[in-house]
Amino acid sequence: MFSLGRFRRIIGLDIGTCFIKAVEARKAGGKLEITNFGVFPTPQGVISNGRVMDPPKVANAVKEALNAGGIKGREVCAAVSGGEVIVRHVFFPRMPREELAQAVKWEAGAYVPYPVEEASIDFDVIGAAHDSPDKIEVMIVAAPKGLVASHVETMELAGVRPLFLDIQPITICRVFCDEKSKDAQFFVDIGGGTTDLVYSEQGVLRFTRIVNIGGNTFTEAIARATKLDFARAEELKRKVSLLGTDGAQGDGDIHQDMETGEALGEVAQRLAVEVRRSIDYCNAQARVRNGGHSLIESVVLTGGGSSLNGLREYLEASLGLEVTVGDPLVNVTFSGNSHLAEDLAGYGTSLAVAVGLAYRGVDG
DSSP: OOOOOOOSEEEEEEEOSSEEEEEEEEEETTEEEEEEEEEEEOOTTSEETTEESOHHHHHHHHHHHHHHTTOOOOEEEEEEOSTTOEEEEEEEEOOOHHHHHHHHHHHHTTTOSSOGGGEEEEEEEEEEETTEEEEEEEEEEEEEHHHHHHHHHHHHHTTOEEEEEEEHHHHHHHHHOOTTOOSEEEEEEEOSSOEEEEEEETTEEEEEEEESOOHHHHHHHHHHHHTOOHHHHHHHHHHSOSSSOSSOOOSSOHHHHHHHHHHHHHHHHHHHHHHHHHHHHHHHHHHHHHTTTTOOOEEEEESGGGGSTTHHHHHHHHHTSEEEEOOTTTTEEESTTOSHHHHHHTTGGGGHHHHHHHHHHHOO
């Protein structure tokens, strides 16, 4: 149910592993205007690899997020994520869209690691193939029907109607990619459970990859190393720095702080390796497409997990590239003289998915 429709007014609903965020927005003066915003913690352990394991419990949390923001609308757009979500770029001969839909379903079987009849499949035509005018480049998106159904059931139980389901990497590109830019853009969106790697050229999505490392991975590593429960490990994660040099302090236990630093470093190193592999792959593909004129020179961090102390600096040193933290609110306006701007600023880059969903909904 990855509908390609457009709507004038929308609620971007981000059902995340750690928080549920709802952004109500409309188009005003050619910009996205946020009119209401609500957030509520996601119950622990109810989302696994992007799948909602307890729809009634998550539905109650969705209701709380909507109520917290005073959001009365009931039509929402949402997104799915997780390692079971597949995104592939495939070349096809030019053909009518009806025939292309059948060809996509057939071709998807080569990429989907579960029976194709158990997958929800959608596609979008990117454009003509760079080396053959007789072929087109198509982005294929697939997710298990069970994963999709878990989100739909959750929203229906919450009393809202999903207008479409997107995938999180595309929402990131929608927020940050500049169609007029000639540069390559690479984004690392760190959520609670996974990280989405997103690459675009001149505003065109070229590559997405989902890595099973997220903010909770850092917390779980601390919990294992220090024998603390998850909640205490999360508190400790917020106090210390990955670099150990920015003045952030732990609990005063030097041995525990050392264990925490080692645990964070191990996960950060794994993440850096995965990011580097994807950057190298994207650069290699760019050389084939355009002679290497759009190589990646910088990385943008997004998502709630990107707020880990020292992570930006660590990745910058590991990758040898400039790393910045993206602001999904930079081109957004706020209704009237409300306190929305101040409230939203506190959540920073973790709002990228919800804002990206709202962008898609109001464009049309």
